[in-house]
Amino acid sequence: MTSLHDLVESRKSVRGYDQSRPVAPEILERVLDAGRLAPSAKNLQPWKFLLVSSPEMLAKVHPCYQRDWFQQAPHILIVTGDRAEAWVRPSDGWNSLETDLGIAMDHLILAAHDEGLATCWISAFDPQTLREALDLDPTEEVFAITPLGYASEDALTRPKTRKTLEEVARHL
Template sequence: MNTDFLQLAASRQSDRAYDTGRVVEPEKLEHILEAACLSPSACNAQPWKFVVVTDPGLAAKVGKAAAGLGMNKFAKEAPVHILVVEESMNITSFLGAKIKDKYFPLIDIGIVAAHITLAAESEGLGSCILGWFDEKEIKRLTGIPANKRLLLDIIVGYPAKEKRKKSRKPKDKVISYNHY
């Protein structure tokens, strides 16, 4: 068994402090975005668009909008914001969602967020997935149309703190075989 992936998954964490003196290299960011674009989605709908904020002035404003609701104050330090905007499903994903009563774009965007954060970890970068932010203000700052949903702000940068010990439920509490 290849343990590289398990080591990567074990080392990935939600980083809440970033080294403000280090810029994320464009080639590392491109690798992360390539991994995002390779992410699977229901019926290959790819119901997302990524607005990548790298301009330091704009990143500070987006970070302030992410921190403005009293949470995520560390977002102001993040050098990169990957904004994940929900886009339309294709017809087969739409029909499947109606028939199965499952909204596939949210599942797909969860999967793409995992790809982004694991790719960031593989590049030696930290990340944190934010869902709590001033959506209206970030959309205004970045030109995302008002009728679109900005679902996630995934911040990326060099972590300023050491890794924490992961706390997870015991496997027997979350895994069963052949029946609930």
């Protein structure tokens, strides 16, 4: 069994997908279930996970992020949420939507990696194009999207770069 540390250390954003290799339905279900199990403020779970797989829907979604590699993936996973369903801190009105959806997205991409799948968290999509493609209710906000599939052979070579632990952590 992979340790959590090995999992987070080996996960990378993947910008190249194997178009010829589909993902088994039971693997997709386990990935989605990891999002369902994420924690959220007051356990309000203000999210929806949209898995786009049909050629018709993929063609509608692709224009929201115009990169060749984005179009290679057999699936696109989209995390949306309803701000009115998220927790609001009484003292100052802070809304937990982005935090809740960020945790769910992290669960989803780590679960995908654990299943041997590749992802790339994308925020630079065009929200309006995506809203229209998905026919979203006005209350649903698109938080993040990722291609989902097996990495192409040339896509995994980029090294992972990070600040050192000394730069970001302090023992007090």
